[in-house]
Amino acid sequence: MAGTKRDALRRTLVDVAETHIRVRGLAALRARDVTKDAGCALGSLYNAFEDLDLLILAVNSRTLKRLDSALATALSNAPAPAEAMQNLARAYLSFAVDNRQLWAALFDHRMPADQTIPDWHLKEHETLFSRLMVPIGQLAPALDEQTCALRARTIFSAVHGIVKLSLEDRFVALHPDALDSELTQMVDAITTQLRN
Amino acid sequence: MAGTKRDALRRTLVDVAETHIRVRGLAALRARDVTKDAGCALGSLYNAFEDLDLLILAVNSRTLKRLDSALATALSNAPAPAEAMQNLARAYLSFAVDNRQLWAALFDHRMPADQTIPDWHLKEHETLFSRLMVPIGQLAPALDEQTCALRARTIFSAVHGIVKLSLEDRFVALHPDALDSELTQMVDAITTQLRN
DNA sequence: ACGCGATATGAACGACGTTCACAACTTGGG
């Protein structure tokens, strides 16, 4: 079975990189630290991955899967659409708080100027948006699929913006209860409008 | 007058760095490029500024001033509060589109792990939020000052989130008209709720 | 046991931000 060994190293490297990002943050990730902790030579990273960015994308891919399943869990009791929107927003906030650095890495990472993000990874991001489409469609049945998708993106962006700026060191930290309350009100404003 | 010469170099360096960020983006900013274009030695940058991050903050400070005055202009015809909110959101979007890289640098730049953003620069960011407080106070007179400030932050974050994710390379570009329409609807949802 | 393609290795490379010993300049008092 060709590639098994290679895959084992790949998984180890992703494990180690994930831990490093979780603990120290994306900006402090170093190829030398990762390979040392993974017990392999510096150059081996470049046998397993094209470069450090692809390793980071592998970590982000994992994080996105966990985030998506957290959102799925938030809908597991088949709530009414307005409640579903609130559950999704709260689940997003919870995930961001509980996985601060890994979650931040999803949006802070930048490809080098001459490279673009691979399609398979872009699709993983869009999966997040589409989680919103079901409740949106239920709240506003008149919307066609395309408008629905557009609206999902917008609402995701708004919620994401609130969570991101709140958790950024740049600004004064917010009291968790205040943040929760603000988020609930924003989602309420959005769902109320969708009904009309 | 001591420091005049030093101030002239400082201004030149900020000018050059600003142009570089505008054209190539923050990630491509190099100390060597800036000093070469400024006509000074590499080391002179470190006489004028503590380090490269402080030079970037100087550029960001300029951008924030321009952004703030763009927001002020959007309110210059003393519109009714709901209209004021729409004007502010549109002005924010316009500024972001017209100054993509400089605007992105405001939020993409990160301090090294052992340093924090100076207070004077944090205050400049908060000025942005406070632009929203007047129309919010008019729409919801029952809110006390502190809640008003909190709400301003939230609404800013939501609008910012929509604009930021739309302009990010990460995701498929949106049609400008669609973006404009989504933003208008979101602000409408927010102002409608503030009235109740 | 042998040979050959795949994988592992870490020294070396170029680019980067930053420092520092030294040179050039500026200024004020004799």
Added chain:
DNA sequence: CCCAAGTTGTGAACGTCGTTCATATCGCGT
């Protein structure tokens, strides 16, 4: 006008980073 003392300018050098590559080692089919 000159010199000394402080200030500013200079770019080679340093440490760190991601990445490469010649070389060594491994693993498997024969």
